[in-house]
Amino acid sequence: MAQLDLAKGSVEEQIIVYAAMKLSPEDISERIGGALTPARVRLRVKELLQEGDWLEDAEAEKALLTIALRQIGDIQQIAGSKDLEAAKVLLTYLKDVLDRLEKRQSKLTTNLNTYNQNVGRQLGHVVDLALTYMKGALRESVDAEKWDELVLEAMTLAWTEIERHQELEA
Structure with a gap:
């Protein structure tokens, strides 16, 4: 069965994925092999997700979208390798990510309407x-x-x- 690496790609992509998983800056630093210190991870997460004047929910939404798009690519690769078990796991994970995204969008819409x-x-x-x-x-x-x-x-x-x-x- 193919290895399910939820945080692969560039260091920046890994940071986004791990931040969306609610890992601490210390854990993220460790998982990226110490490429950035925990203090620098904390700053880099903000830099990556704040482009412009984003609301906090919009930052989380962007992280979830990044994860979802990467998982779609992974599913396509796995489908080509005929590893159906891995594809099922990824599809389940992707459904969870998209459900969370839909809930965040609904909450953001409600908050904006109230505002x-x-x-x-x-x-x-x-x-x-x-x-x-x-x-x-x-x-x-x-x-x-x-x-x-x-x-x-x-x-x-x-x-x-x-x-x-x-x-x-x-």
Whole structure:
């Protein structure tokens, strides 16, 4: 039966796989033959997974995707060698990785939706405060009926802009 090496490839790929497996920097350093000190492993994991301004869940998602893609390649190689037992083990492992990825994506989507709702509520509150202030400051200059008409126009314009932005993202 073929050896199942979950962390093969470059040192960087191995670091990502071992980090996704929740190994300590000390254990990772040992498994990569001391190529990096535990302190350097800790820094390198962050460097590899943070490219840009990633959320922590997105970092873990990237690690899981790296593992999943490597396992797909391994399954293809094993399928060519007709080692069905090894392929079954890899497929089971890959299914577990993809299930974890799906759970993380679902959690991230929920968190982003909650965040967007909170930002929307706060923005609405701030706009309401600003309009209330302006109405009070201009009460002598602008007729109340005209003010309400202008606020309605402004809100319609804002809603149209939000819809346009959402259509561009879709």
